[in-house]
Amino acid sequence: xxxxxxxxxxxxxxxxxxxxxxxxxxxxxxxxxxxxxxxxxxxxxxxxxxxxxxxxxxxxxxxxxxxxxxxxxxxxxxxxxxxxxxxxxxxxxxxxxxxxxxxxxxxxxxxxxxxxxxxxxxxxxxxxxxxxxxxxxxxxxxxxxxxxxxxxxxxxxxxxxxxxxxxxxxxxxxxxxxxxxxxxxxxxxxxxxxxxxxxxxxxxxxxxxxxxxxxxxxxxxxxxxxxxxxxxxxxxxxxxxxxxxxxxxxxxxxxxxxxxxxxxxxxxxxxxxxxxxxxxxxxxxxxxxxxxxxxxxxxxxxxxxxxx
Amino acid sequence: xxxxxxxxxxxxxxxxxxxxxxxxxxxxxxxxxxxxxxxxxxxxxxxxxxxxxxxxxxxxxxxxxxxxxxxxxxxxxxxxxxxxxxxxxxxxxxxxxxxxxxxxxxxxxxxxxxxxxxxxxxxxxxxxxxxxxxxxxxxxxxxxxxxxxxxxxxxxxxxxxxxxxxxxxxxxxxxxxxx
Numbered sequence: 261x262x263x264x265x266x267x268x269x270x271x272x273x274x275x276x277x278x279x280x281x282x283x284x285x286x287x288x289x290x291x292x293x294x295x296x297x298x299x300x301x302x303x304x305x306x307x308x309x310x311x312x313x314x315x316x317x318x319x320x321x322x323x324x325x326x327x328x329x330x331x332x333x334x335x336x337x338x339x340x341x342x343x344x345x346x347x348x349x350x351x352x353x354x355x356x357x358x359x360x361x362x363x364x365x366x367x368x369x370x371x372x373x374x375x376x377x378x379x380x381x382x383x384x385x386x387x388x389x390x391x392x393x394x395x396x397x398x399x400x401x402x403x404x405x406x407x408x409x410x411x412x413x414x415x416x417x418x419x420x421x422x423x424x425x426x427x428x429x430x431x432x433x434x435x436x437x438x439x440x441x442x443x444x445x446x447x448x449x450x451x452x453x454x455x456x457x458x459x460x461x462x463x464x465x466x467x468x469x470x471x472x473x474x475x476x477x478x479x480x481x482x483x484x485x486x487x488x489x490x491x492x493x494x495x496x497x498x499x500x501x502x503x504x505x506x507x508x509x510x511x512x513x514x515x516x517x518x519x520x521x522x523x524x525x526x527x528x529x530x531x532x533x534x535x536x537x538x539x540x541x542x543x544x545x546x547x548x549x550x551x552x553x554x555x556x557x558x559x560x561x562x563x564x565x566x567x568x
Numbered sequence: 569x570x571x572x573x574x575x576x577x578x579x580x581x582x583x584x585x586x587x588x589x590x591x592x593x594x595x596x597x598x599x600x601x602x603x604x605x606x607x608x609x610x611x612x613x614x615x616x617x618x619x620x621x622x623x624x625x626x627x628x629x630x631x632x633x634x635x636x637x638x639x640x641x642x643x644x645x646x647x648x649x650x651x652x653x654x655x656x657x658x659x660x661x662x663x664x665x666x667x668x669x670x671x672x673x674x675x676x677x678x679x680x681x682x683x684x685x686x687x688x689x690x691x692x693x694x695x696x697x698x699x700x701x702x703x704x705x706x707x708x709x710x711x712x713x714x715x716x717x718x719x720x721x722x723x724x725x726x727x728x729x730x731x732x733x734x735x736x737x738x739x740x741x742x743x744x745x746x747x
Contacts (some may be wrong), residue, residue, distance in 0.1 A: 263650040289653045293639070297661070298689040301639035331639075561639075565650055 264562045268380045268387040271396035272437035280442060284406055286558035287551070294330060294553055304333035307564050309365045310358050313390070314340040317369055319525050319549065320390050320400070324367050327556035333564075336363070351375065352382050359385055364567050365560065368392075386563045394428050394489060400524050401434035403555040405442060407548045408479055411520055416443035421473045423449045423505060424483030424532055427456050428490065431524045432483060436462050449473040450505060453494040470505050474515055481522040482507055482533045498531060508534040512542065520544055574702070574729065575719060575742040583718040584613075587699060588620040590716050591668065598630045600694070601666045606683055607636040607654035610671035612733040613701055617670065631665070633658035633690075640682040663691030668716075672731045674700040677712035702729050702742065 264279050293301055309328050313321055321337075328335045338358065349357075355366060365386040368376055373395035380387045391397040405415050412418055420439050426432045426448045439446050446464040448455060455466055467473040474480055485501065495501045507521065521533070521543040529535050538545060575583070595601040598621070605614025611634050621627040638653040669683050680698060687693060701718040707725065723729060723744060730743040 286653060289636070289638075289655065292656055293689075296689050297691070300689070302685065303639045303641075303644050306645075565645055567645060 263566065267563070267566055268376070268389075269398050269559055269563060270376045270380060270387065270389050272398045272401050272434045272441065273396065275398075275441070277441055280402070280405070280438065283402055283555065283558045283562065284409065286562060287406055287554040290330075290557040290561070291551070291554040294550075294557075300330050300332060302332045303561060304328070304331040304564055307331075307365065307567070308334040308336070308361075308363045309367060309560070310336050310338060310363045311390075312338045312340075312355065312358070312366055312368045314368070314370045314375075315391065317390070319552070320369065320397075323549070323552040324388075324390060324399075324556050324560075327553050327560055328367075330553070331557055331561060331564075333365075333560070336361075351379065355379060355383050355385075359383055365564065386567055388559065388563065391430055393430065394433070394486075395430050396434045396437075397430040397524075398434050398438075399552070399556055399559060400431050401438040402559070403548055403552045404431075404435055404481065404522060404524065405438045406555055407522065407544050407551050408444075408520070410547065410551065411544055412478065415439065417445075418479060419445045419447070419477045420479045420481060421447045421449050421467070421477040422481045422483065423470065423473065423507070425454045425485045425494075426450055426459065426483070427454045427494070428486040429483050431481075435481060436464055440464075447473055447476065451495050451501070470507075471511060474507075474511065474519060477519055479520045479522060480507065481524070483524065484526060484528055484532060502531055506530075506532055506534065507537050509536045509540070512537055512540070518542060522548060524548070569745060569747060571730070571743040571745040573741060574721065574744045577740040580701075580718075580740045580742065583701070584616055584620060585624075587701075587716055587718060588617055588625060591617065591699070592621065592625055592627070594697075595666065595668075598627050600664070601668065602631040602633060602660060602662055602693075603668050603670060604633045604635050604658075604662075604683075604687065606669060606671040606679065607634055607638075607656070609673075609731065610669075612731075612735055613672050613699075614670040615735075616733075617699075631660050633660065635669075635683060635686055637679055637682040637686050640686040642678060642682065658690050661691040662687060662693045664694045665691075667693040667696045668699055669696060670699045672700065673702045673704065673729045674698070674712075674714055674717075675704050675707050675729075677708045677710035680712050681710050701731065704729060 367388045369390040373393035375392045376389035422432050449467045523545045605611035618630050618632050634657045636654040636656045638651050697715040699716040700714045703717040703720045704723050728745045732741045
């Protein structure tokens with residue numbers, strides 16, 4: 261069997277197509293495992309994993325922790341809020357202190373883009389990027405593509421529109437890399453102010469009209485407005501944003517074909533997506549969450565097999 | 569690399585029928601029995617035995633599952649080659665059933681050790697038996713012996729037993745290969 265071409269998962273940018281295939285095939289097996297009555301395998305008995313979160317997270321942190329425990333790894337959790345980081349400790353010092361407790365793998369979320377890459381160059385452990393600022397969120401993009409593949413049979417040739425706050429979204433960037441790598445067509449849609457200026461250089465097209473974008477696509481991935489990353493106003497009011505870019509049942513039903521609706525969570529119901537759409541049968545939001553565990557098990561398993 | 573034929577198609581057929589009869593002797597109607605073929609190579613043998621039992625000995629229904637043991641192996645991170653997973657297909661629980669693990673070659677016994685752990689994810693069987701086509705005695709690392717064996721061979725470590733099946737390689741034949 262092939263193995264991953266990388267030692268760390270820092271971003272989709274560093275993966276090749278074979279890596280993604282391998283992760284998906286492995287995730288298929290783990291999906292079967294997590295649907296058994298006993299959902300645990302003993303593979304990673306002798307591996308210790310630290311989940312280091314310098315930024316808030318519910319889904320990703322729970323999903324990683326569950327994936328690690330289902331693989332029988334020992335898990336330690338660390339949140340920056342309750343730690344010595346507040347006392348002025350540097351990132352490398354924090355992580356090296358944790359590593360001296362014989363930790364093999366670090367899953368890290370950090371508000372600074374490139375934090376994972378920086379860490380991988382300075383510490384001796386396998387690093388998994390669980391989101392670094394507005395840069396990448398590779399496991400989210402993998403589980404999104406995996407969910408598309410599960411629903412539509414394949415990712416290649418599919419038309420995917422990513423709607424909303426592209427500028428501040430690591431999910432958007434990782435998704436663009438992952439979808440392009442697998443041969444999908446990608447469009448981004450949102451107000452001018454939330455679309456990065458040179459986004460076309462990544463091989464995507466831009467559409468400012470939501471209806472046009474939805475009529476074009478097979479899959480719509482709705483993103484949340486990341487107010488926590490906005491220091492200035494990018495649009496007049498939330499209400500106006502919702503009127504222009506919110507996905508509601510009326511628009512969805514008026515389209516020529518049935519599209520698949522995705523959302524990486526957390527959802528702001530009534531802003532980027534209405535409740536009846538989020539809970540409709542066209543939405544695969546909860547499948548994404550379930551697949552997240554299988555994908556993270558696959559990533560951790562494959563990276564752990566390279567730790568000697 | 570030299571190879572010699574260990575068992576011909578005709579010999580394999582006779583052995584399969586004997587193994588089916590031995591299973592029949594102990595499990596009669598297979599009502600409380602589950603046959604479990606071990607991935608990747610044990611599934612051919614398991615399929616073949618099920619077919620013989622149903623078509624030639626009139627058994628009505630047999631539970632047959634395929635078990636992959638990759639995630640239960642004890643050489644994760646210790647072997648040079650990455651471990652390749654296969655799919656597990658178990659449409660039933662093994663709770664209180666008589667389980668027969670089926671594999672083509674029994675060598676060190678480590679796969680069977682892993683299978684004994686893996687099977688627990690599907691319930692607590694009443695008992696577990698082991699059926700193998702080729703038993704390489706003197707090569708065991710663990711105290712594991714088969715309940716049913718097709719043929720016992722004395723192969724040294726440099727030798728490899730290669731089992732070919734009609735469904736996969738086009739012909740039923742077993743070779744002893746000198747690596």
